[in-house]
Each structure stands twice: as C-alpha cells, then as structure tokens.
Amino acid sequence: MRTLQTLGRMPIGLTVPAFAILIIVFGAPIVLLFLTSLNAPALSIANYQAFLGQQANVRVLFQTIEVSVLATIICIIIGYPTAYLITAAPKRLRMVLLVLVIIPYLTSLLARTYAWIVILGDRGLINNLLLDLGLISSPLPLIYNRVAVYIGMVHIMLPVMILPLVSVMLGIDKSLVAAACSMGARPFAAFWRVFLPLSLPGVRSGSLLVFVLCLGFYITPAALGGLRDVMLSTFIAAQVATSFNMARTAAAAFILLGIAAVIVSALGLDLSDTPGRAEQPPRKSWRRRLPSFGTLTRNLNELAKPYRAKRWAAELYQVGGDGRDRKIVGTVFVLIVMFYLLFPGVVVITMSFNAGTFLQFPPSSLSLRWYRSFFGDPSWTTAALTSIQIGVAVVILSTIVGMLAAYGLSRTVPRLRAILTMMLLTPITFPSIVVGIAAYFGLLNLGLIGTITGIILTHCIGAVGYVVVIVSATLGNFDRRLELAAKSMRAGPLRTFMKVTLPLIWPGVMGGAVFAFIHSFDEVVKTSLISGFSIRTLPLKMWENMRHEIDPTIAAVASLLIFLPLLWLVALYVTWWRSRPKDQLAVPQL
Amino acid sequence: MSVNVRHPVAAEGQALEATPFPAQIEFCGVTKTYGQVTAVEGLSLTVQRGEFLTILGPSGSGKTTTLMLLAGFEAPTAGDILIAGKSVASVPSYRRDQGIVFQSYALFPHLSVRRNLDFPLEMRGVKAADTTRRVDRILARVQLSDLGGRMPSQLSGGQQQRVALARALVADPPILLLDEPLSALDRNLREQMQREIKSLHKEFGITTVYVTHDQDEALTLSDRIVVMRAGRIEQTDTPEALYDRPTTRFVAKFLGEANILEDTAVEVESDATRPFGTVAMIRPERICVADPTAPQRSDAIRRQVVAGTVDDMIYAGPLRKYHVRVGTSVLVVREHVASGQQIFRPGDEVRLDWLRSDVRFVAA
Structure with missing residues (x-):
C-alpha cells in the first residue's frame, strides 16, 4: 500500500493507465504469442522451420521485402527532390505545397486506394479515355499487377517520406550552401558535399518509416495487386481467417516483425524522437564508417584535381548561366508530383457526383444520387455511426491516457523516457497485422472478440502512441519554470496542471486527438480481426465493398472521407499553428 | 584570360608562397530591387587595392545587399560591378576568387576543422600535398594547430570565428568579405578578434570589405568607412574625418552621439x-x-x-x-x-x- 502511494505520487505513475491498456491488449498477448510460436513449453523452432520450409512462404517473404525496398527507393527518388524544392520555395508557396502534401497524408487510406482502382481499373479512367479515343480496342491490364501495387504504395507513402525530409532540410542553415559556393563549389558540388550529407538524417528516418510501414502493408497491395503480388500481411491475415493454427500464424508474424526489427536497428533510428529534433547531430564524418569508400572517393578526388584546377582557371570571372532551365525543370517536377498526390482525390470526388450506374469518368451527368444512396442505405449509415461511436470513444480514452503518459514521461530521466516511449509506440511502429494478431489473441482470452469494447481497446493502443508523440513534442517546448512559478504562488499540483500546463499544451492535445480519431476511423486490418464479422465499421464496409462489388456509393463515402482532412487541417490550424510563436514545422510523423 | 587578377594557383600552378594580389573593386551606379522594394540605389564606390573598407549602416540600409552583390549571390538590377577592371555583374559566386566570413560562420557541421579548410583548396583543384601544407600554415597562423581534428560544434565561439577566417583566407583570394562577423561574440572576445582581423589584413594585404552596424568596429578597423542609409551612400571617408566632420545629421547621430x-x-x-x-x-x-x-x-x-x-x-x-x-x-x-x-x-x-x-x- 505504501509503495503504491509513493508510486502514485511519482510522475511515472501517470503512465500506468497507458501501460495497463498496452500490456493487456498487446504486451502480454504478444509475449504469449511468441511462446506459442515456439510451442512452449517445448521451445522448438518447428513452426518457423515449417514456415520457411515451404517454397510459397519464402517466396511471399522475399516478395514482401522486395516490394518494400523498391517502394522505399522510389519514394526517396521522388520524395527527395520534392522535399528539396519545397524547402527552397519562398515561404508562402512552401506553406501551400506542404498543405498539399499533408492533405493526402491525412486522407483515408481506403479512399486513396479506391481512387487508384477507379483510375486504373478495366473500366477505369485511363482505359475509358483510351477506348474513347480509339487508341485501344480492349482495356489495358493496368490494375491487379505489380506496377499498380507500386503506384498505389508510393502514392500512399510519399507524404511519409517528404514530411521528415522537409523538416530536416528546413533546419539546414542556408548560408552553408552559400559559403560552399563562395569557396568555388559549383551548385552541384555544393549540394553533393554540403547539403546532401546534412539532409541524410531526414533520408534515414523517412526511409525507415516508409520501409517499416511497407513491410506491414495490407490494404493497397491486396486491392491493387494480382494474385501473385501477395504481401506477408495479406498472407498472415488469410491464415488467421482460414486455418486458426495460432502457432503457425504467430511464427509468420514474428518473422515479419523480425525483419522490421533488424532493419530498424541496422539503421539505428530512435523512433521516440521526432525527426525535426534529431537534425544535425554532431556526428563524426559519415564517411569514416566506410573507410574503403572514403579512400576511394579521396583517390578519385585527387585524380579529378588537375581537371578542376584547369577549369577553375578557365572559368574564373566568366559569366554564368542564370539557372532558368533548372527552375523550369524544378517547377515541372513539383507540378507532376503534386498532380500524382492530389489527382486521385479529385477523380473520386468528381465520380461521386456521377449520375450513371457505372463508374464513369468524366461523369456523363451530375447528381447526388450516390450520396442519397449512402445516407439512405441503413447498412452504410449503421457502419458510419458505429465508426463514429468507436472513434469518439477512442479519442476520449486515448487522449486522456496518452496525455497523462506524455506528461509523466516528460518528468522522468531521459534514458527511461526513451525506453518507455519506444514501448508505447510499438503498436504504431510494428506492422499492423502483428499488432492485430496479438490483440486478437489477447482479446480472445478476455472474451472481447466481436465487441465494441474490444475494437475500442485495440484502436486505443495505437491512438495513445500518436497522442504521446504529439503531446511530448509540445511538452518539449514547454517552459517548466512556469509550473514552478505557479507552485510558488501556492497552487497545488492538480491546480497547476489544470490552470497552467494544460492550457499551454492544449494545441498538442488537440493535435493528438485529431490523429487518434484518424487512426481509429481508418483502421481496417486490426478491426477486421477483432470484429469477428459481427460488427461492421465504415472502413470494413468499404473494404468489403471494394473487394466484391464496385458500387458507386463507395465513391460518395470516399469523397466524404477526402473532405475530412480539410476539416482536420482547419481544426489543427485553429488550435495548433496559430498558437505557435514561430511557424515551425511540427507535423508529427507516422 | 584577360583578367589581370593573378592567382598564385591558377597562373603558375605552384607559386604558393606568393602573397595574394589584392584587387580593386568598383561599383558603378549599382541598383538592386526586389519587386517593389529598392534595397540599393545608384551605388557608386571604389575600393582600392589592399584597402580595408567598412560598410556601416543600420539594418535595412542595404549594406548586406551590397555585400551579397559583391559576393555574387545576387545580380544587380542596374549598373555594373568591376573587380580588377572586369565586369562581374553576372558572374556567379563560384567563379569568383574570394573569401567570405559569414555572420553565422557557416562552418560545415559535418566536416572537421581541417576538412573545412581543405574545402576551398579542393574546389580550386589544389593537390593534396599542397593542401596539407597550406592548411597547416593557416592553422598555425590562427593558433588552432591542435584543433584540426575537431568538429565545429566542439569549438568555442572565438575558435569558430578563427576557423571561419582561416577558411576564407586559406586559398589566398584577392578579396575578403566579412558580414558582421563579430556580432555573435561577447565584448572582450570581440575586441580580441578585431585585433586579429586587423593583423591578418595587414599581413595578407588583401582587399577587404567589412559590413557591420557596430560603429566602434568600423572606427577601429577601417581605412575608410562608407555610411549607408536607405540603400544609398550617406558619406564615405576615413574614420577620423567621418567622426569629426560628418556631412549629414544622420552620420553625426549614427556615428557617436x-x-x-x-x-x-x-x-x-x-x-x-x-x-x-x-x-x-x-x-x-x-x-x-x-x-x-x-x-x-x-x-x-x-x-x-x-x-x-x-x-x-x-x-x-x-x-x-x-x-x-x-x-x-x-x-x-x-x-x-x-x-x-x-x-x-x-x-x-x-x-x-x-x-x-x-x-x-x-x-x-
């Protein structure tokens, strides 16, 4: 009793509710699951051997890694220049471009995936257009293949890559590049020798986020890929649905988790830290880690020197180009990327006003019939209401629990804080199918499968992660002397928190709440496992619809879901950016 | 090449011990506008070879723009800038032979002190052996020989400032530009660095343009001071003449009480x-x-x-x-x-x- 009391008084006690939920829903089950996968108490690796022994499984495993690596590389190739150009843009334009990147980032994953079905489908936008123009006689196989998977995945992941990159790039002192130029570095040399090395932390955290999320990707590959493009997540989910051999399934899930863990630790990113703050650590020269590479570049450098000396002498005080070509290329590039990010949304919204029975673009005539169909069909409205109910409950529970945890964590020693934060973030950093299976396992034992409570708890563990990240970031900027000041005026701890701390971190709390809602409102993978086919949320209904019948009603739903982020942006702007003293970029990652 | 700037590396290849050849700088009716805003208007000015010229003015007077124009980061809207008699108005910064010390020092945070100093030499294609020798020499000159392996973040403000100066001078450029280099230092260090800059200028004989809003710095360091106000030159003279015989009320009030x-x-x-x-x-x-x-x-x-x-x-x-x-x-x-x-x-x-x-x- 005594110890309990002292624990309650310690700041770390505030994290107890968050950890209680985490351990019940996810922590304990995943440990049990791991033991199950080892056939505990026998402790054999038979299940892993069985999994890896099957040719088909190994193929899926390698395919998952291959697709994730390639999608990450494409994201870097497109995302890096985009982030660079956004950073280089004048301030107002930069804000506009950032908003244009954030809108798809906040848009429902289902709605965005649906948009690609509409665009790439056999009767979709591109095929219809080409058929109408008479360029082709039968639809091109644009969808249900690997290329479609990449198009969809990169579209979904691009904002996740661009946002940390921009946040790191904005932190790079502009005078460094100017200094390099003043010392005779041509623009490319200045970029290569100065800007690029300094932006690498952003590349690292961006690619890590993208890669780990890709590994666990479920919806988009399943919706856009063919039968041969199965990802491990889809595979595991199918196993859960059909075999119910928990040990086998668990083994597959832990293999997926293992790959993610290996990659994360290899690249060594502290996921508890927001990329914005991780910028420019005084690291030793990054080349020093790769001595052979360093020597090689140095030797090449030495070889290039006579040429450089000659060019330096020849070009000294020669008039240079004004870089107009580069500007045009950059503008065109950004326009294409923005088109790629935003066009699918535009297509879906336009389609939703279609009057015909088929998906048609452009619509032959306009009507609100699919919206009426949505609001008139009880199966849709019930699903929507269920989702809203769950979402609201998740927001209330996770915001309170997460805020307390973040506050408690901000008062603990940094090392402990880092470890505890990492643990609280596992539900959003682990592939969601792994989290889903663990939660399924845990809630099964509690008899909560197929209940609203079960779904709320499952969503909560993820939502708490978002709230903790965002509120922690806000608390980082919070001046603790204000609390001391309040206490010196005889305010008790509770009054101090309510009167001083809470109002000042309110923007972060609101941001966390918005992200918690988005997380809950767009969740398919875990929900489909927990719902046990008896509860149907809006995303589940959409997902079902997308796979079976393409009813244009879904276009109306997707459009409504695309309009939501605008609402979020306004909500975030009102509480968040406006209250910030500096206009710094603090978009939470993940 | 018709330029009469003789660069030790460029001209003979290896004439490294030669002192830099200071260049004369001329501004001829230079105007720079950004949209509706005129930052510099009709600026005409000659900086003699080897002279230490300070551009002094309050913020918004156009002094930094003038330096940016001289450094090649900006091109003038009208007028011309000549270095050693040759027009450089549309020569980009990386084709100019100059050393710049930035207000923030702009030391590359991912490179050691030594690699920072290597940078300008590398860009000019100087061989590794010569690079080492010249970097050693300049490090000794600014009393940082022991700190070559440190990262910039491991240095004090004064040491960073000295590295920035060394980096600007290591390639023996004919022109040195300094943009409020001492504003981040505390008072005692500032005086020490003023002496250092002055002695480096004397030793290298380099044409130096120094931008500041600090009148004491301007009076202490300069051969001549240009006082700027709202994009125009208010008065140009030696420090003593400027203080003793200001021609305008603005100069009188800006320089002293x-x-x-x-x-x-x-x-x-x-x-x-x-x-x-x-x-x-x-x-x-x-x-x-x-x-x-x-x-x-x-x-x-x-x-x-x-x-x-x-x-x-x-x-x-x-x-x-x-x-x-x-x-x-x-x-x-x-x-x-x-x-x-x-x-x-x-x-x-x-x-x-x-x-x-x-x-x-x-x-x-």
Whole structure:
C-alpha cells in the first residue's frame, strides 16, 4: 500500500493507465504469442522451420521485402527532390505545397486506394479515355499487377517520406550552401558535399518509416495487386481467417516483425524522437564508417584535381548561366508530383457526383444520387455511426491516457523516457497485422472478440502512441519554470496542471486527438480481426465493398472521407499553428 | 584570360608562397530591387587595392545587399560591378576568387576543422600535398594547430570565428568579405578578434570589405568607412574625418552621439556662417561643464557659454555623462573622469561652454 502511494505520487505513475491498456491488449498477448510460436513449453523452432520450409512462404517473404525496398527507393527518388524544392520555395508557396502534401497524408487510406482502382481499373479512367479515343480496342491490364501495387504504395507513402525530409532540410542553415559556393563549389558540388550529407538524417528516418510501414502493408497491395503480388500481411491475415493454427500464424508474424526489427536497428533510428529534433547531430564524418569508400572517393578526388584546377582557371570571372532551365525543370517536377498526390482525390470526388450506374469518368451527368444512396442505405449509415461511436470513444480514452503518459514521461530521466516511449509506440511502429494478431489473441482470452469494447481497446493502443508523440513534442517546448512559478504562488499540483500546463499544451492535445480519431476511423486490418464479422465499421464496409462489388456509393463515402482532412487541417490550424510563436514545422510523423 | 587578377594557383600552378594580389573593386551606379522594394540605389564606390573598407549602416540600409552583390549571390538590377577592371555583374559566386566570413560562420557541421579548410583548396583543384601544407600554415597562423581534428560544434565561439577566417583566407583570394562577423561574440572576445582581423589584413594585404552596424568596429578597423542609409551612400571617408566632420545629421547621430543645436533652444554663435539647409551639431565630449560661479576659461573669447540645470548624471566607468536641461531641451555632455573633478548632481545649476570652432554644420 505504501509503495503504491509513493508510486502514485511519482510522475511515472501517470503512465500506468497507458501501460495497463498496452500490456493487456498487446504486451502480454504478444509475449504469449511468441511462446506459442515456439510451442512452449517445448521451445522448438518447428513452426518457423515449417514456415520457411515451404517454397510459397519464402517466396511471399522475399516478395514482401522486395516490394518494400523498391517502394522505399522510389519514394526517396521522388520524395527527395520534392522535399528539396519545397524547402527552397519562398515561404508562402512552401506553406501551400506542404498543405498539399499533408492533405493526402491525412486522407483515408481506403479512399486513396479506391481512387487508384477507379483510375486504373478495366473500366477505369485511363482505359475509358483510351477506348474513347480509339487508341485501344480492349482495356489495358493496368490494375491487379505489380506496377499498380507500386503506384498505389508510393502514392500512399510519399507524404511519409517528404514530411521528415522537409523538416530536416528546413533546419539546414542556408548560408552553408552559400559559403560552399563562395569557396568555388559549383551548385552541384555544393549540394553533393554540403547539403546532401546534412539532409541524410531526414533520408534515414523517412526511409525507415516508409520501409517499416511497407513491410506491414495490407490494404493497397491486396486491392491493387494480382494474385501473385501477395504481401506477408495479406498472407498472415488469410491464415488467421482460414486455418486458426495460432502457432503457425504467430511464427509468420514474428518473422515479419523480425525483419522490421533488424532493419530498424541496422539503421539505428530512435523512433521516440521526432525527426525535426534529431537534425544535425554532431556526428563524426559519415564517411569514416566506410573507410574503403572514403579512400576511394579521396583517390578519385585527387585524380579529378588537375581537371578542376584547369577549369577553375578557365572559368574564373566568366559569366554564368542564370539557372532558368533548372527552375523550369524544378517547377515541372513539383507540378507532376503534386498532380500524382492530389489527382486521385479529385477523380473520386468528381465520380461521386456521377449520375450513371457505372463508374464513369468524366461523369456523363451530375447528381447526388450516390450520396442519397449512402445516407439512405441503413447498412452504410449503421457502419458510419458505429465508426463514429468507436472513434469518439477512442479519442476520449486515448487522449486522456496518452496525455497523462506524455506528461509523466516528460518528468522522468531521459534514458527511461526513451525506453518507455519506444514501448508505447510499438503498436504504431510494428506492422499492423502483428499488432492485430496479438490483440486478437489477447482479446480472445478476455472474451472481447466481436465487441465494441474490444475494437475500442485495440484502436486505443495505437491512438495513445500518436497522442504521446504529439503531446511530448509540445511538452518539449514547454517552459517548466512556469509550473514552478505557479507552485510558488501556492497552487497545488492538480491546480497547476489544470490552470497552467494544460492550457499551454492544449494545441498538442488537440493535435493528438485529431490523429487518434484518424487512426481509429481508418483502421481496417486490426478491426477486421477483432470484429469477428459481427460488427461492421465504415472502413470494413468499404473494404468489403471494394473487394466484391464496385458500387458507386463507395465513391460518395470516399469523397466524404477526402473532405475530412480539410476539416482536420482547419481544426489543427485553429488550435495548433496559430498558437505557435514561430511557424515551425511540427507535423508529427507516422 | 584577360583578367589581370593573378592567382598564385591558377597562373603558375605552384607559386604558393606568393602573397595574394589584392584587387580593386568598383561599383558603378549599382541598383538592386526586389519587386517593389529598392534595397540599393545608384551605388557608386571604389575600393582600392589592399584597402580595408567598412560598410556601416543600420539594418535595412542595404549594406548586406551590397555585400551579397559583391559576393555574387545576387545580380544587380542596374549598373555594373568591376573587380580588377572586369565586369562581374553576372558572374556567379563560384567563379569568383574570394573569401567570405559569414555572420553565422557557416562552418560545415559535418566536416572537421581541417576538412573545412581543405574545402576551398579542393574546389580550386589544389593537390593534396599542397593542401596539407597550406592548411597547416593557416592553422598555425590562427593558433588552432591542435584543433584540426575537431568538429565545429566542439569549438568555442572565438575558435569558430578563427576557423571561419582561416577558411576564407586559406586559398589566398584577392578579396575578403566579412558580414558582421563579430556580432555573435561577447565584448572582450570581440575586441580580441578585431585585433586579429586587423593583423591578418595587414599581413595578407588583401582587399577587404567589412559590413557591420557596430560603429566602434568600423572606427577601429577601417581605412575608410562608407555610411549607408536607405540603400544609398550617406558619406564615405576615413574614420577620423567621418567622426569629426560628418556631412549629414544622420552620420553625426549614427556615428557617436551628437547634440543637434537646432533642436535645442540654443542660439548658435559660430565663426563661420551657417550654410543653407544645415543644422549645427556639437559632440558631447566637446562641451565643458562647470560650476556657474567658477572663473571663466582663458580662451573664453572663443567660446560660447550657456546656463543649464543637471537633469541626470550617468556614471560609466571612465566616463561621466550629464543630461543638462537648457531652456526646454536637453544637451548631452560627456567628460572623462579625473581626480579633483567637481561632480554635479541632478538639480545643480551648471555652466556649459564649448569652442565655437567645434560646432559643425550638417545637412538637416
């Protein structure tokens, strides 16, 4: 009793509710699951051997890694220049471009995936257009293949890559590049020798986020890929649905988790830290880690020197180009990327006003019939209401629990804080199918499968992660002397928190709440496992619809879901950016 | 190449020990506008070879723009800039032979001190052996020989500043540009660095353009000072002439303190007649303060005398500053603290007097 009391008084006690939920829903089950996968108490690796022994499984495993690596590389190739150009843009334009990147980032994953079905489908936008123009006689196989998977995945992941990159790039002192130029570095040399090395932390955290999320990707590959493009997540989910051999399934899930863990630790990113703050650590020269590479570049450098000396002498005080070509290329590039990010949304919204029975673009005539169909069909409205109910409950529970945890964590020693934060973030950093299976396992034992409570708890563990990240970031900027000041005026701890701390971190709390809602409102993978086919949320209904019948009603739903982020942006702007003293970029990652 | 800038590396390849050849810089009617805003207007100026020229002005006066134009980061909207007689208006920064010290130092945070210093030499294609020798030499010169392996973040502010200077000078450029380089340092360090910059300038004989808003720095360092205001040159002269004979009220007030006598109720007696459109000005240290009952000075005939009341006395170490109310306005008087001096308190009646020849007429 005594110890309990002292624990309650310690700041770390505030994290107890968050950890209680985490351990019940996810922590304990995943440990049990791991033991199950080892056939505990026998402790054999038979299940892993069985999994890896099957040719088909190994193929899926390698395919998952291959697709994730390639999608990450494409994201870097497109995302890096985009982030660079956004950073280089004048301030107002930069804000506009950032908003244009954030809108798809906040848009429902289902709605965005649906948009690609509409665009790439056999009767979709591109095929219809080409058929109408008479360029082709039968639809091109644009969808249900690997290329479609990449198009969809990169579209979904691009904002996740661009946002940390921009946040790191904005932190790079502009005078460094100017200094390099003043010392005779041509623009490319200045970029290569100065800007690029300094932006690498952003590349690292961006690619890590993208890669780990890709590994666990479920919806988009399943919706856009063919039968041969199965990802491990889809595979595991199918196993859960059909075999119910928990040990086998668990083994597959832990293999997926293992790959993610290996990659994360290899690249060594502290996921508890927001990329914005991780910028420019005084690291030793990054080349020093790769001595052979360093020597090689140095030797090449030495070889290039006579040429450089000659060019330096020849070009000294020669008039240079004004870089107009580069500007045009950059503008065109950004326009294409923005088109790629935003066009699918535009297509879906336009389609939703279609009057015909088929998906048609452009619509032959306009009507609100699919919206009426949505609001008139009880199966849709019930699903929507269920989702809203769950979402609201998740927001209330996770915001309170997460805020307390973040506050408690901000008062603990940094090392402990880092470890505890990492643990609280596992539900959003682990592939969601792994989290889903663990939660399924845990809630099964509690008899909560197929209940609203079960779904709320499952969503909560993820939502708490978002709230903790965002509120922690806000608390980082919070001046603790204000609390001391309040206490010196005889305010008790509770009054101090309510009167001083809470109002000042309110923007972060609101941001966390918005992200918690988005997380809950767009969740398919875990929900489909927990719902046990008896509860149907809006995303589940959409997902079902997308796979079976393409009813244009879904276009109306997707459009409504695309309009939501605008609402979020306004909500975030009102509480968040406006209250910030500096206009710094603090978009939470993940 | 028709440029008569002779660069030791570029010309002979290896004539490394040669001192840099300072270049002459000319601004010919340079104007720079950003949209509707004119940052610099009709600027004409010549910087002599090896001269130390300071551009002094408040923020928004166009001094930094002028430096950016000279550095090649910006191109002039109109007019031309000549370096060693050749137009460089549209020569990009990386094709100019110059060293720049930035306000933030702009040391590459991912490179060690030594690799920072290698950078300009590498870009000029200097061989590794020569690079090492030159970097060693300049590191020794700025007393940082032991710190070559450190990262910039591991250095103190003064050390970072010295690395920035060394990096700007290591390639022996004919021109050195400094953009408020001392503004981030504390007072003692600033004075030390002023001496360092001055001695480096003397040693390298390099044409130097220094931008600052700090009048003390400008007075201490420069051969000549250009005072800028709202994108135009207000006055150009040696530090002494500028302080002693300012031509405009702005210069008088920006460089040191000035009592504008027209603002006060004092009727100016002067030996010279007041030119049209000017006001009379006197420096606070030229005014003597005395007890009204004290005997007249021997040169009283050449002095103007007014009576006033002490409003305030500010003690500042070696100086004592009085605010003396004369009629409806206040004159600032500064005197050096000396032993046996009479100290006046607020409310005391005093007599102020100054040599009529010390009064200056400045454009209003």
